[in-house]
Amino acid sequence: MTLHRNSGSEEQERVSFGDITLKSMVFKAISDMGFEEPSPIQAKAIPFILEGKDLIGQAQTGTGKTATFGIPMAEMIDTDDSRVQALVLCPTRELAIQVAQEVSKIGRLSNLKSLPVYGGQSIERQIRALRHGVQVVIGTPGRILDHISRKTLRLNNVRMVILDEADEMLDMGFIDDIEAIIKETPEDRQTLLFSATMPGPIQKLARQYMKSPEFVTISRDKLTVPLIEQVYYECKDSQKVDALCRVLDMEEIGAAIIFCRTKRGVDELVASLKTRGFFAEGLHGDLTQAQRDRVMKKFRDGKAELLVATDVAARGIDVENVTHVVNYDIPQDPESYVHRIGRTGRAGRKGIAITLINYREYRQLKLIERVTKARIQRRDLPSMADIVERHKESHKSKLLTLLERGHFGEYKSIISELADEYDPMEIAAATFKLLVEGPEAEKAEKEVSEFGNTGAEPGMVRLFMNIGRGQGVRPQDIVRTIAEEAGIPGNVIGVINIYDKFTFVEVPEDVAGRVLGVMHQNMIKGRKISVEPAKAR
Known part of the structure; x- marks a missing residue:
């Protein structure tokens, strides 16, 4: 990705996103979100959308559809005009909120204002926001029609209409509502339709309301995964670093590549791993070629056992002794998952792919399983007892060495004071626990349920x-x-x-x-x- 400066003006600064040229503010926003290159549907569809063409995109959830229309929105919409210029129709309130959040992130530096409208939320609050001025409205058909009938939403200045997950809206009986809404928009609008399947009524809708649409489809029929062991662990985001360290402690790692979604994520994880005693190096797009070469030399020479990288930075890496690939952040689509895990288990060697997820990402994991036709086995996170068992011989050896050397100095006086109140065996066990678990030894028993009291039986x-x-x-x-x-x-x-x-x-x-x-x-x-x-x- 190269920055092309056409003049000193920030507004005219352009940046390449794959083969797509974007405003620098849009590029910076999506870069901060973790995008380093377009997904397959983005690479195919965004150029057509930027040309103003109608488009039908056939792709499943998890392919980067929202950014496919969100990026052109941020490029094309006039943010000096406070009228509604783009309308996104979604089947559910959850999807409307999710789309609105992503569009807001993409347009945050461009001053693009978006608003989700859906049932179950105060309509007066939505009316106040609409009066204040927004350029993009994302909503469910029922609530959109409600605003149209109240004349609190006017669509006469809409330049772009997006039907997201059109087949879902069809299944939920929204087809008549969609047609009624489209008729409220100008005839010269640009219409984008995204759907995982293309049943007859959706095709009829496209023929009736779209002008010579381009058709983009993402096929996954031939997507296969290498024959390596694939497992996943479930943990809270707040415990992710500790969960990773526990997994690494339990595995016999020769060399591992750990994938993060963003460059900042790479830097933060490398710092966390180093403070915990791991030999880790980071690789991402901000490194110079000389820095990249130094990192790769350390990794190939075994001076760094862990290489933490973004997807783009890891492209072209061919290191034969990689025993593990870890998805610290779950990939945004199944294609990326296949590319990542293919970096282990080469030349007939044993390899293992590990993915960390929180419970909200379970559906994305099941999508990867379905598309790749792979079985990803669930494992329980290693407990501290498991790690103690794994490393007890190592710690025992260290203790024996210290005992043989003697010279315990002031530590003897501490134990002597404690021995007046506690059994020496308990003191030794607590010391050993502190040695193995570190600061977590004190916190381990304090964890409480994140759900609070739901009236259920204990556990x-x-x-x-x-x-x-x-x-x-x-x-x-x-x-x-x-x-x-x-x-x-x-x-x-x-x-x-x-x-x-x-x-x-x-x-x-x-x-x-x-x-x-x-x-x-x-x-x-x-x-x-x-x-x-x-x-x-």
Whole structure:
């Protein structure tokens, strides 16, 4: 990626994003978000969109669709004009919020103002925001029509209409609403349609409301993964560094490449690993060629056991003795996952690919599994007891060396004072625990549930679902769906109470986050449901 300066003006500064030329402010915003090059759909579709052409994009979730239309928005919209110039229709409030957040990040340096509008939020608050002036409105069809009927949303200045996940909107019965909304926009607008599938009604919609659209499709039929062991660990974001260190402590690593989403993430992780005694080096796009060469020489020579890198910086790396690839940040699409993990297990050698996820990323992991037709095995994070067991011989050897040398000085007086109150065996065990666990030894027992008191049995979390007997739901429907979607045995699911309009179900605390992440907005008995932690009675 090269910065091309056409003049001294910041407004005229242009930057290459792959083969796409962008304003420097847009490029900086997406670079800060972790984008280093376009995903396949972005590389194909963005040039057509920037030319003002209508476009149909057939691609699944997780391919970078939002940035595919968000980047051209930030490029093309007149931010000096406070009227609505772009409209994005989404099937659900969750997707509308997610799209709005990403569009806001892409346009943050360009002063692009976006607003999500959806049911369930105060319409008066939305009306006030619309009066204040926004250029992009992202919303669900029902709420958009509500604003149109109230005349609080005018679409006569809209230059771009985006239908996101059009097949989902069709399944939810929004097709008539979509047509009514499109008719409120100017005929010379640009229309973009994104859909994982192209059923007949969607094709009819495209023929009726789009002008000679370009068609872009991302095929994954031939996507295969190398024959290496693939595992994942689940942890909270706040515990991610410690989780990584525990995994590294348990693995017999020759050399490992750890992938982060952003350049800043690489630098921060390298610093954290070094403070914990690992020999780690970072590789990303801000390094000069000389710096890159020095890092790679250390890695090839075995002076650095861990290479922390972004996707683009790692391209072209060919190191034969890589035993592990770690996805510290889950990749944004299955293609990136395949490219990453293909760097281990070469020439018939054993290799292992490790992915760290939080419970919200479980769906993305299952998408990678489906598309690559690979089995990614879940493992429990190593406990401190596991690590003690793994390294006890090493620590025992160090203690024996110290005992043989003697010269304990002031430490003897500390133990002598403690021995008046505690058993010498307990003092020795506590000292050993502090040696192995470090500062975490004091915090290990203090962790409490992130869900608070939900009224469940100890060790369980009680979840609320807005579906019940009135929708024909049975206990076996609940158990089967949770077990299949969250990848847990059905027999660990606890008490299920089904009422006319809602249901309570108890699940083990250690998988509650995952269950919540995969079940919220999922389907049971053909109905999309909401799931949240229950409130204690």
